Amino acid sequence: MARDLLGKLLVRELDGQVMWGRLVEVEAYLGPDDLAAHSKGGRRTPRTEVMFGPPGHAYVYFTYGMHWCLNFVTREADIPQAVLVRALEPGPGVGRCGGPGLVTRALSIDRALNGVPLRPPDLYVVDDAAPKRRVFVTPRIGVQGTGRWEKRLLRFCVDSPNLSRPLSATRRRGR
Numbered sequence: 001m002a003r004d005l006l007g008k009l010l011v012r013e014l015d016g017q018v019m020w021g022r023l024v025e026v027e028a029y030l031g032p033d034d035l036a037a038h039s040k041g042g043r044r045t046p047r048t049e050v051m052f053g054p055p056g057h058a059y060v061y062f063t064y065g066m067h068w069c070l071n072f073v074t075r076e077a078d079i080p081q082a083v084l085v086r087a088l089e090p091g092p093g094v095g096r097c098g099g100p101g102l103v104t105r106a107l108s109i110d111r112a113l114n115g116v117p118l119r120p121p122d123l124y125v126v127d128d129a130a131p132k133r134r135v136f137v138t139p140r141i142g143v144q145g146t147g148r149w150e151k152r153l154l155r156f157c158v159d160s161p162n163l164s165r166p167l168s169a170t171r172r173r174g175r
Contacts (some may be wrong), residue, residue, distance in 0.1 A: 021088025039080035067101030
């Protein structure tokens with residue numbers, strides 16, 4: 001699912017205004033066995049409950065006491081897997097989106113959208129048939145201390161100046 005989201009438009013409608021950005025960087029979180037996932041060990045808390053629900057919903061959480069992060073719940077109920085939105089190429093009038101906190105700030109996403117279905121009018125993804133771009137796969141960012149999960153290739157992105165962390169020149173050459 002994470003790879004398939006790249007290149008799609010994330011659309012936010014708020015007070016009659018339509019804001020959007022193209023998904024250029026996401027990370028997959030694979031549920032109870034994934035030591036970097038909020039659902040590790042099958043832990044259900046009020047914060048993670050949305051992840052245990054049906055797919056196609058927003059999982060929005062607050063982190064580091066200052067940033068909201070947006071995830072898409074991707075698996076059927078009771079299989080808590082999600083995709084974190086890390087970066088967008090911003091549409092017209094949308095601010096910087098080169099990191100999870102910048103994405104939510106630019107699109108006015110906060111806890112009020114936690115658990116909402118990803119469909120109009122609030123928050124949704126559109127396939128506008130944009131040309132496919134080469135996908136790069138790297139380890140996730142900021143998951144140190146999670147054992148073998150640190151090195152798992154679960155970050156998916158396209159080469160863009162809007163990434164939260166740029167691709168190395170070596171990686172862009174395919175090595």
